[in-house]
Amino acid sequence: VDFFIPGVSVVGGFSICSSPGLLEREGILELAVKHTAHPPAHWVHTECALDSEVALRVGGDFFFDPQPGDSPVKLVLIAGGVGINPLFSILLHIADLHGYQEGKGNGYKMGTVKLYYSAKKTSELLFKERILGLMNAFPGKIMCRFHTTQQSSLVCEELQPHVTEGRISKKDLEKHASKDTLWYICGPPPMIESISNLLANIGVPRNSIFFEKWW
Numbered sequence: 001v002d003f004f005i006p007g008v009s010v011v012g013g014f015s016i017c018s019s020p021g022l023l024e025r026e027g028i029l030e031l032a033v034k035h036t037a038h039p040p041a042h043w044v045h046t047e048c049a050l051d052s053e054v055a056l057r058v059g060g061d062f063f064f065d066p067q068p069g070d071s072p073v074k075l076v077l078i079a080g081g082v083g084i085n086p087l088f089s090i091l092l093h094i095a096d097l098h099g100y101q102e103g104k105g106n107g108y109k110m111g112t113v114k115l116y117y118s119a120k121k122t123s124e125l126l127f128k129e130r131i132l133g134l135m136n137a138f139p140g141k142i143m144c145r146f147h148t149t150q151q152s153s154l155v156c157e158e159l160q161p162h163v164t165e166g167r168i169s170k171k172d173l174e175k176h177a178s179k180d181t182l183w184y185i186c187g188p189p190p191m192i193e194s195i196s197n198l199l200a201n202i203g204v205p206r207n208s209i210f211f212e213k214w215w
Contacts, residue, residue, distance in 0.1 A: 001013070004057070006054070014031040017086070017088050017127070034082060072111045075114070077090060077115045079118065079187060080191040088131070091131070112140070118148070120151075122151060145164060147166060169198075170198045173202065187213075188213070192211050
């Protein structure tokens with residue numbers, strides 16, 4: 001979203017990290033904002049308070065919004081660093097779709113989802129406890145592999161089975177290649193470039209790949 005703050009000339013650009021269903025049910029929209037010197041982020045962390053008023057503008061084409069009659073698809077979500085934010089929103093939406101399907105027996109029938117999430121170390125993996133909770137709530141439907149590139153300390157017992165040391169590789173991704181799989185990538189531009197090239201090399205069509213770069 002574009003984030004307009006009265007009295008701050010710079011427009012913020014932040015990712016929604018909550019599910020669309022939360023906005024629909026409770027009127028709540030959550031944004032993940034890293035504390036930096038960038039004026040909008042600085043304002044959020046130092047001046048924003050209950051009842052502060054801002055304006056939002058929503059746009060872009062990085063979303064997953066299947067309709068009840070659409071054919072089932074599988075998703076592979078690939079996140080680098082804080083690029084997890086919009087992908088976590090998609091993951092929560094998928095959990096809502098699974099929950100609706102299990103509870104009502106109708107609506108969109110979701111395929112499996114695999115999240116690959118890379119960070120320097122496990123302490124930098126945002127939402128990791130909630131992601132583990134989603135995996136436990138929907139076993140075999142929502143799956144995740146955490147990747148760390150500069151881990152020096154021991155990984156906690158709860159995370160150990162889900163953590164791989166090293167970058168996300170071609171070997172990780174090629175097992176998911178199929179005509180009914182959609183790929184969503186969010187992270188720093190070099191990572192998006194690298195993953196996009198890997199996907200091209202394993203024959204994934206360009207119209208099955210969606211990405212959002214953060215800078």
